[in-house]
Amino acid sequence: MTISNLSLDLDEIERIYPESPLDFFRDKKLCLFKACLEKYFPGVRWGIQDLLEELGLDVSMCVNQSCCSGTFFQRNLITRAQFAAINERNIYELDQQADIVLFSCNGCYNSLMRGREFLKNQDVKRKTEEILNSLKKDLVIDNLKKYEILENLKIRFLHDLDFLYLIRNDVFNSLKFDLKDLKVAIHYGCHYLNLSRDKRTADAYLRDKTKLDELVTLFGGTPVDYQEREACCGWGASQLLINPKEALKITFNKLKSAESVGADFILMPCPTCLYTLSKPEYRDKMNKWFGEKLDIPTIHLNELIAILRGCEEERCITLRRKTPRLDEIFEIITRE
Amino acid sequence: MEEYSDSEWNWDFYKELVDDVEENKNIIQCISCGKCVGDCPATKVSNFNIRKIIQKVLRGDKSVLKDSDIWYCYLCERCKRVCPKDNINIPLLIINLRNESFKKGYGPRYNDLRKYVEMSERFLIKGVVVEEQLGEPLPQERIDELNEICNFARIKYVFKASKTNKNKKKKLKKS
Numbered sequence: 001m002t003i004s005n006l007s008l009d010l011d012e013i014e015r016i017y018p019e020s021p022l023d024f025f026r027d028k029k030l031c032l033f034k035a036c037l038e039k040y041f042p043g044v045r046w047g048i049q050d051l052l053e054e055l056g057l058d059v060s061m062c063v064n065q066s067c068c069s070g071t072f073f074q075r076n077l078i079t080r081a082q083f084a085a086i087n088e089r090n091i092y093e094l095d096q097q098a099d100i101v102l103f104s105c106n107g108c109y110n111s112l113m114r115g116r117e118f119l120k121n122q123d124v125k126r127k128t129e130e131i132l133n134s135l136k137k138d139l140v141i142d143n144l145k146k147y148e149i150l151e152n153l154k155i156r157f158l159h160d161l162d163f164l165y166l167i168r169n170d171v172f173n174s175l176k177f178d179l180k181d182l183k184v185a186i187h188y189g190c191h192y193l194n195l196s197r198d199k200r201t202a203d204a205y206l207r208d209k210t211k212l213d214e215l216v217t218l219f220g221g222t223p224v225d226y227q228e229r230e231a232c233c234g235w236g237a238s239q240l241l242i243n244p245k246e247a248l249k250i251t252f253n254k255l256k257s258a259e260s261v262g263a264d265f266i267l268m269p270c271p272t273c274l275y276t277l278s279k280p281e282y283r284d285k286m287n288k289w290f291g292e293k294l295d296i297p298t299i300h301l302n303e304l305i306a307i308l309r310g311c312e313e314e315r316c317i318t319l320r321r322k323t324p325r326l327d328e329i330f331e332i333i334t335r336e
Numbered sequence: 337m338e339e340y341s342d343s344e345w346n347w348d349f350y351k352e353l354v355d356d357v358e359e360n361k362n363i364i365q366c367i368s369c370g371k372c373v374g375d376c377p378a379t380k381v382s383n384f385n386i387r388k389i390i391q392k393v394l395r396g397d398k399s400v401l402k403d404s405d406i407w408y409c410y411l412c413e414r415c416k417r418v419c420p421k422d423n424i425n426i427p428l429l430i431i432n433l434r435n436e437s438f439k440k441g442y443g444p445r446y447n448d449l450r451k452y453v454e455m456s457e458r459f460l461i462k463g464v465v466v467e468e469q470l471g472e473p474l475p476q477e478r479i480d481e482l483n484e485i486c487n488f489a490r491i492k493y494v495f496k497a498s499k500t501n502k503n504k505k506k507k508l509k510k511s
């Protein structure tokens with residue numbers, strides 16, 4: 001069995017559908033992978049869900065999908081085979097329901113790719129199979145033996161940022177507002193910026209990442225360069241919980257660097273980075289530890305698209321009233 | 337900086353690690369160029385130095401398992417991107433080392449893991465790491481499967497330890 005790279009081949013879509021890449025998705029079933037942290041930032045999910053529905057695409061969520069469990073693997077609380085088994089269980093469920101899975105979170109995206117990558121190791125694969133077999137007992141549904149490592153999967157994975165970039169002209173046409181020349185500091189997040197396991201060529205891996213910058217320009221904003229552009233948000237696979245002072249120093253440097261070049265807000269494609277960079281409690285701690293109050297607002301790409309499309313505030317930045325100056329940005333963008 | 341002489345090569349430790357995670361055999365290609373160190377966020381805020389850690393491993397120096405350094409890595413994969421060698425997967429090496437450290441009893445104790453207790457509980461009870469998920473909850477049958485997958489994993493011990501602690505607290509309150 002060959003364990004294939006499950007990332008969607010974007011170059012091929014651009015080659016086959018040069019005029020309108022959106023057409024590729026018209027007859028496909030899309031499923032939004034539910035990132036745990038969307039609980040705190042529902043606009044991250046609704047932002048993309050509403051857009052896809054407006055574009056007439058078939059979009060759903062999978063009730064049987066669990067957390068990706070990356071956080072537990074990264075803290076050595078589950079083994080590689082257990083992580084891979086949780087992953088394969090999710091993949092099995094997603095494959096029943098969809099052709100393409102979309103990810104709003106760098107962490108989940110990395111996890112799903114990583115779990116599959118582990119199966120290239122025969123020992124891990126054997127142990128993963130054993131675990132999945134042990135689950136079969138009560139699970140004979142419709143004569144399908146449940147949960148095995150599926151060969152020839154039809155399902156493909158796609159990061160929201162790559163998707164939105166691919167269909168950027170259609171996204172642009174759906175917008176009601178523009179970015180009013182706001183200065184935007186771009187943050188990609190480590191597990192988008194440094195990820196190799198979803199790439200097909202060395203060039204795709206190493207080339208500069210500019211999709212978010214290009215989207216900002218297209219939407220009428222100005223991407224601003226800043227020293228810490230490629231730096232980690234500070235979450236660091238839970239370093240922020242284990243060694244908070246060191247981790248928040250990284251967060252602080254990032255925010256300060258963006259603020260000092262006059263950015264109006266920081267834009268990112270990951271709710272974990274968003275959580276780290278925006279949590280009011282962390283901002284207070286940084287003020288206490290490093291002696292400076294930083295109040296630069298932070299926005300997820302999906303939330304921004306919802307704001308630009310003129311969605312109700314509840315649908316894009318709800319629950320975030322306490323985060324610094326976000327309402328200001330909302331008001332500037334949505335001013336008629 | 338502490339350096340090693342050629343006579344100090346010792347492959348025992350390396351073999352032990354590779355036995356557990358075969359992919360880590362690639363660290364033998366390390367040319368000690370230090371690119372990974374220059375770009376590493378953990379190095380910026382702590383004494384963590386991945387080049388030194390790899391050197392120690394290749395010399396059979398197991399003191400890395402006792403050092404707190406290995407617990408500072410951000411698993412950000414930056415080093416993988418800048419390393420001139422193919423397939424040196426430092427985050428995977430770090431996870432491998434942390435596992436060995438756990439096995440030998442040097443890893444974080446329950447107390448250091450307490451920040452994970454809540455997340456572990458939520459995962460085993462609800463299948464997510466937050467209090468409730470956005471939208472429909474995961475069906476109980478699926479949650480049972482997750483629990484079965486996690487049998488004998490450390491996550492279960494963290495979970496059990498948290499329950500024992502809660503019971504102790506309850507008893508204390510009562511008395």
Ligand code: SF4
Binds near residue numbers: 375416427
């Ligand atoms: S993964 Fe770890 S060693 Fe590599 S750059 Fe990130 S923090 Fe440093």
Ligand code: SF4
Binds near residue numbers: 365366387424
């Ligand atoms: S960048 Fe790669 S080759 Fe250079 S010291 Fe680090 S691990 Fe070794």
